[in-house]
Amino acid sequence: MYFPSTHAWSRQETLGEHMERRGVSRRDFLQFCGEICVMLGISQALTPRVAEALQNVRRPSVIWLQLQECTGCVESVLRTADPTIGDLVLDLVSLDYQHTLMAAAGDAAEAALHASMEENHGGYILLVTGSVPLEENGIYLTIGGRTGLEIIREAAEGAAAVIAIGACAHFGSVQSARPNPTGAVGISEIVTDKPVVNIAGCPPIGDVVTATVVHYLTFGRLPELDGDGRPLFAYGARIHDQCPRRAHFDAGQYVEEFDDEGARKAWCLYQVGCKGPATFSPCPIFQWNDHTDWPIGAGHPCIGCTERHFWDTMTPFYKRLPDVAGFGVERNADLFGAAAAIGAVAGVAAHAAATGVHRARQKKAGIPLPVVPDVGGGAPAPSKPSGEEESNG
Amino acid sequence: MEAGTLAPSESLGRGVPVEYKRVYLWHWPIRAMHWIAALCIVSLVVTGFYIGKPYFMTGGEPSDHFLMGRVRFVHFVSAGLLVATAIVRSYWLFVGNKYERWRALFPYHREDWSNLWLVLKKYFFVQPWKAPHYMGHNPLQQLAYTSIYGIALLQVLTGFHMYGLAEPGGFFAVAFGWVGPLLGGTQIARFLHHVLTWVWVIFLPIHFYLTIRADVLHHESRVTSIVSGGRYVRADIEFVDD
Numbered sequence A: 001m002y003f004p005s006t007h008a009w010s011r012q013e014t015l016g017e018h019m020e021r022r023g024v025s026r027r028d029f030l031q032f033c034g035e036i037c038v039m040l041g042i043s044q045a046l047t048p049r050v051a052e053a054l055q056n057v058r059r060p061s062v063i064w065l066q067l068q069e070c071t072g073c074v075e076s077v078l079r080t081a082d083p084t085i086g087d088l089v090l091d092l093v094s095l096d097y098q099h100t101l102m103a104a105a106g107d108a109a110e111a112a113l114h115a116s117m118e119e120n121h122g123g124y125i126l127l128v129t130g131s132v133p134l135e136e137n138g139i140y141l142t143i144g145g146r147t148g149l150e151i152i153r154e155a156a157e158g159a160a161a162v163i164a165i166g167a168c169a170h171f172g173s174v175q176s177a178r179p180n181p182t183g184a185v186g187i188s189e190i191v192t193d194k195p196v197v198n199i200a201g202c203p204p205i206g207d208v209v210t211a212t213v214v215h216y217l218t219f220g221r222l223p224e225l226d227g228d229g230r231p232l233f234a235y236g237a238r239i240h241d242q243c244p245r246r247a248h249f250d251a252g253q254y255v256e257e258f259d260d261e262g263a264r265k266a267w268c269l270y271q272v273g274c275k276g277p278a279t280f281s282p283c284p285i286f287q288w289n290d291h292t293d294w295p296i297g298a299g300h301p302c303i304g305c306t307e308r309h310f311w312d313t314m315t316p317f318y319k320r321l322p323d324v325a326g327f328g329v330e331r332n333a334d335l336f337g338a339a340a341a342i343g344a345v346a347g348v349a350a351h352a353a354a355t356g357v358h359r360a361r362q363k364k365a366g367i368p369l370p371v372v373p374d375v376g377g378g379a380p381a382p383s384k385p386s387g388e389e390e391s392n393g
Numbered sequence B: 001m002e003a004g005t006l007a008p009s010e011s012l013g014r015g016v017p018v019e020y021k022r023v024y025l026w027h028w029p030i031r032a033m034h035w036i037a038a039l040c041i042v043s044l045v046v047t048g049f050y051i052g053k054p055y056f057m058t059g060g061e062p063s064d065h066f067l068m069g070r071v072r073f074v075h076f077v078s079a080g081l082l083v084a085t086a087i088v089r090s091y092w093l094f095v096g097n098k099y100e101r102w103r104a105l106f107p108y109h110r111e112d113w114s115n116l117w118l119v120l121k122k123y124f125f126v127q128p129w130k131a132p133h134y135m136g137h138n139p140l141q142q143l144a145y146t147s148i149y150g151i152a153l154l155q156v157l158t159g160f161h162m163y164g165l166a167e168p169g170g171f172f173a174v175a176f177g178w179v180g181p182l183l184g185g186t187q188i189a190r191f192l193h194h195v196l197t198w199v200w201v202i203f204l205p206i207h208f209y210l211t212i213r214a215d216v217l218h219h220e221s222r223v224t225s226i227v228s229g230g231r232y233v234r235a236d237i238e239f240v241d242d
């Protein structure tokens, strides 16, 4: 437990000095830097460098915008029973504007936002949670009388880095699911002139946010990203490939219902709809709530929340295949497939029977199957054989 | 699928001499590819349905079993082999004879399109004598087999995309990473990959039936053509693609 802040991190103070004032020992601080190195997937040998860079950091200006969202990400990132140094770092950097947490309200809060944006123009870090609705000129989200679209455009313009936290800021999450009535989109669709880091997840793991911010503070640039703007150090591997239940998957041992023997034995959740095979996230490694547990560890299949449009493509959550067409095809696809296959066999049988009948009738009528009327004529099919009408009937 | 309604010799009355000649259609690489691909497809369908819904389970310690692991192994090896046959087949599209070349993939001439209609009618017992005769594939067969190639291609693309997920940055992830996002997500790719499997289950009985039917009814020696490479055809009949 670290001391509460008696006064805010001042501009003159370095992070190292401030931490010392709050009771963080050198040893704890180095350990934290070591952990961050592990998370970022960089060499432990760099720990001193990270520590040095971090402790000499002057207070960065951070603005945290909350747009169309449920505040769950803020909860996930900020609330833990026992604040870690990571939380401290985040507490510290989220000072300038965070409308849920800040003391100021109303005009005073908006004034603080504008003051900070002007003062640190081009230098502040912009954290965003929540999506931006575009439908009807964005009136579905207004803060202080201005639409989310205006706010994010203005704030992003002067930002040094934009970090989109959570599935809403990533792609619009549940409000962007079909039919997306408010026209919600993620931040990367609004801010196109600078890189946007997507800390994907609903909600994401707080440690990933911390590590990304620390990376920026240490190296002065954002971490490497994957094709979807997610930091590779966290989203570089699939859940399925890091899952402690994987041995059961390979062995052919599956939970079929949530109260069966397989569930009690912690077998693989593939058959109850686990989306781990399609989901990139560090959940199995970082875990939640101080590394206590994570969904699959607790016996619930992964719902794929770090993937774009997971509400549309990963649902139903307890089935293997998505409901692509929106009317239960996933349940019926195999049924239709099997029906069509049986239909094909039946069709073949019917055609064979029809062939038999056709031939029998021709035989009865004394008509040889008269495709080619006579030998040696060389005339192909088109010439009309005698008794055509009968053979056709 | 089978074509070319050809009068069986006996329909001309027993004892009427009919001349047959042998034509060579399929070179050995085509035949080898056909049968290797057939085996791969059967193996892919069977293992694929297991991977989609593992209907056998094992008990005891996971370290004693590797059921899904082995099934996936067979699936991946079969897929690789199928792609190998596709590569040989694609090469042969440019060096093969006129029945094997890329032009034989589609009804190419206007005449072929009108013949398509006649062939279709023949399958429904409507004026079967009007249907023209083809040595190789008739227009309907061309369309059917080329569609089947297309289905296989879709399944290979979606399959390799999913295969690549296990090794981000690896060859398959880089080469086929675009497939998922293009379709709207990996799960959509998985869905397509799964439902398209049924096409093979539907295709096979029809394929068997029509091929064997042509042999039984019309003595077209179609089955042997994919084994020995050649067909015996009536010498007195004109073939569109002779």
Ligand code: SF4
Residues within 6 Å of the ligand: A239, A240, A241, A243, A244, A245, A246, A247, A249, A267, A268, A269, A270, A274, A275, A276, A277, A296, A302
């Ligand atoms: S529980 Fe999910 S992620 Fe884990 S092995 Fe099974 S399918 Fe894969």
